[in-house]
Amino acid sequence: MTHDVAVSKTREIAREVLAPCAAQNDKTGRFSTEAVSALGESGLLGLMLPEGVGGSGLGPRTFADVVMTLAEADASVAMVYLMHILGTASISAARPNAVQAVTPILREIGAGRHLSTLAFSEAGSRSHFWAPLSRAQRNGDGVHISAKKSWVTSAGHAQSYVVSSLAPEGKGPTDSTLYLVTAGTRGLALAGPWDGLGLRANASAPITLGECEVPSGFQLTDDGAGFPAMLNVVLPLFNLGTACVALGLCRAAVAGTASHLKNAKFEHLGQGLGESLPTLRAQLATMQIDTDGLSARIEDLVDNLEKPRETTMLRVLEAKAAAGDVAISVTSAAMRVCGGAAFSKHLDIERLFRDAHAGAVMAPTGDVLREFIGKSLLGMPLF
Ligand SMILES: Cc1cc2nc3c(=O)[nH]c(=O)nc-3n(C[C@H](O)[C@H](O)[C@H](O)COP(=O)(O)OP(=O)(O)OC[C@H]3O[C@@H](n4cnc5c(N)ncnc54)[C@H](O)[C@@H]3O)c2cc1C
Numbered sequence: 001m002t003h004d005v006a007v008s009k010t011r012e013i014a015r016e017v018l019a020p021c022a023a024q025n026d027k028t029g030r031f032s033t034e035a036v037s038a039l040g041e042s043g044l045l046g047l048m049l050p051e052g053v054g055g056s057g058l059g060p061r062t063f064a065d066v067v068m069t070l071a072e073a074d075a076s077v078a079m080v081y082l083m084h085i086l087g088t089a090s091i092s093a094a095r096p097n098a099v100q101a102v103t104p105i106l107r108e109i110g111a112g113r114h115l116s117t118l119a120f121s122e123a124g125s126r127s128h129f130w131a132p133l134s135r136a137q138r139n140g141d142g143v144h145i146s147a148k149k150s151w152v153t154s155a156g157h158a159q160s161y162v163v164s165s166l167a168p169e170g171k172g173p174t175d176s177t178l179y180l181v182t183a184g185t186r187g188l189a190l191a192g193p194w195d196g197l198g199l200r201a202n203a204s205a206p207i208t209l210g211e212c213e214v215p216s217g218f219q220l221t222d223d224g225a226g227f228p229a230m231l232n233v234v235l236p237l238f239n240l241g242t243a244c245v246a247l248g249l250c251r252a253a254v255a256g257t258a259s260h261l262k263n264a265k266f267e268h269l270g271q272g273l274g275e276s277l278p279t280l281r282a283q284l285a286t287m288q289i290d291t292d293g294l295s296a297r298i299e300d301l302v303d304n305l306e307k308p309r310e311t312t313m314l315r316v317l318e319a320k321a322a323a324g325d326v327a328i329s330v331t332s333a334a335m336r337v338c339g340g341a342a343f344s345k346h347l348d349i350e351r352l353f354r355d356a357h358a359g360a361v362m363a364p365t366g367d368v369l370r371e372f373i374g375k376s377l378l379g380m381p382l383f
Pocket of ligand 1: 083117118119120121125126127128129151152153154196198199204358361362363364365366367368371
C-alpha cells in the first residue's frame with residue numbers, strides 16, 4: 001500500500017463507516033467494532049509494520065494523515081487507531097529473545113485481525129506513566145504481574161495489551177519493563193465502565209491484572225528497558241498522533257462552523273448569520289488561522305521524525321502541548337460562534353469540544369510537557 005492509497009482508503013472509511021455513526025456512538029458510549037473491522041480489512045491496522053509480516057512499511061507522514069482523517073469524522077476511533085499503532089510499534093520493537101513468540105501476533109495485525117493498545121497509566125502514579133507502581137514477579141522463565149491500570153483505550157475490545165511494570169529487580173521508579181499480555185489471559189479483567197466527558201466511544205476503561213502469567217517470549221524489552229522504549233518508540237508517535245487528532249477536530253470544527261454560518265438565517269433581516277455579522281466571520285477566520293498553524297507544526301514534526309536531528313525531541317514535546325491548547329481554543333470558539341445551536345446539541349460542535357479536552361489530559365499532559373521543555377531549555381535533568 002502506498003501513502004496515497006492509505007489516505008484514500010481512510011477517507012472512504014471515515015465517510016462510509018465513521019461519520020454516519022459518530023454522534024450516536026458518542027451518545028451511548030458505544031465502541032465502534034465495525035470501524036475496527038473496516039480498518040483491519042483495508043490493511044490500515046498494519047500500516048507501519050514491515051512487509052515481511054504483512055504490513056505496509058509506511059512511516060510517520062502516512063500515519064499522521066490517517067489519524068487526522070479519522071479524527072475529522074470521529075476522534076474516538078482515531079484514538080483507538082492511534083493506541084493500536086503504538087501497541088503494534090512496541091511489539092514490533094521487541095527484543096531479539098521475543099521475536100519468535102511475537103511474530104505470529106504481528107502477522108495477525110498485518111492481516112487486520114488483531115487490535116492492540118497500551119496499558120501504562122496506573123491508579124497510584126496517575127499521569128506519571130513512566131513510574132509504574134506494580135512490579136513484575138519472577139515466575140519460572142517468565143513473570144506474573146498484578147497491577148491496576150487506570151485508563152486503557154479499547155479496554156475489553158483489544159486482542160492484546162502492552163503493559164508496563166517495574167522490573168522484578170528494578171531499583172529506581174523508572175526501571176520498568178514492557179510485556180505483552182493477550183486478551184483472555186487469566187487474571188486480566190475490566191475494572192469499571194468508561195463514561196468520559198469526551199472520546200466517549202473509545203472504551204478507555206480501567207483494567208486490573210491479577211497475577212497474570214506472562215511467558216518470557218512476551219517480555220518485549222530487557223529488564224528495566226521499558227522506560228527508554230516509552231521515550232524512543234512510543235512518545236514520538238503518540239505526540240504526533242494526538243496532535244493529528246487535535247488537527248482533525250479543529251478542521252471539523254471550522255467546517256461545521258462555516259456550514260452553520262452559511263445555513264442559519266436571520267429571517268427578519270433576510271441574511272445568513274455569517275453574511276450578517278463581521279464578528280462571527282472574524283472568529284471563524286481566527287479558527288482557520290490557528291488550525292493551519294497546527295497543520296504547519298505537524299508538518300514540521302513529521303519532517304523532524306523523517307530526518308531526525310537535534311531539534312526532534314523538542315518538536316515532539318512541543319507539538320502535543322501546542323495541539324492540546326489549539327484544539328480546546330478552536331472548538332471553544334466554535335461553541336461561541338454557533339451559540340445556542342451548539343449549546344443545545346443541534347450541531348456536532350459540542351462533541352468536538354468535549355473530545356478536544358482529552359488531548360491535554362492524556363499523559364504526558366500539557367503541563368508535564370511544559371515542565372520537560374522548560375527544564376531542557378535550562379539544561380536541567382527531566383526526571
Ligand atoms: C480518553 C483517555 C484515554 C486514555 N487512554 C490511555 C491508554 O490507552 N493507556 C494509558 O496508559 N493511559 C491512558 N490514559 C491515561 C492518561 O494518559 C493519563 O494517565 C490520565 O489521563 C491521567 O489523569 P490524572 O488526572 O489522574 O493525572 P494527574 O497526575 O492526577 O494530573 C492532574 C493534574 O496535574 C497536572 N500534573 C501532573 N504532574 C505534573 C507535573 N509534573 N508538572 C505539572 N503538572 C502536573 C496534570 O497536568 C493535570 O492537570 C487515557 C486518558 C484519557 C483521558
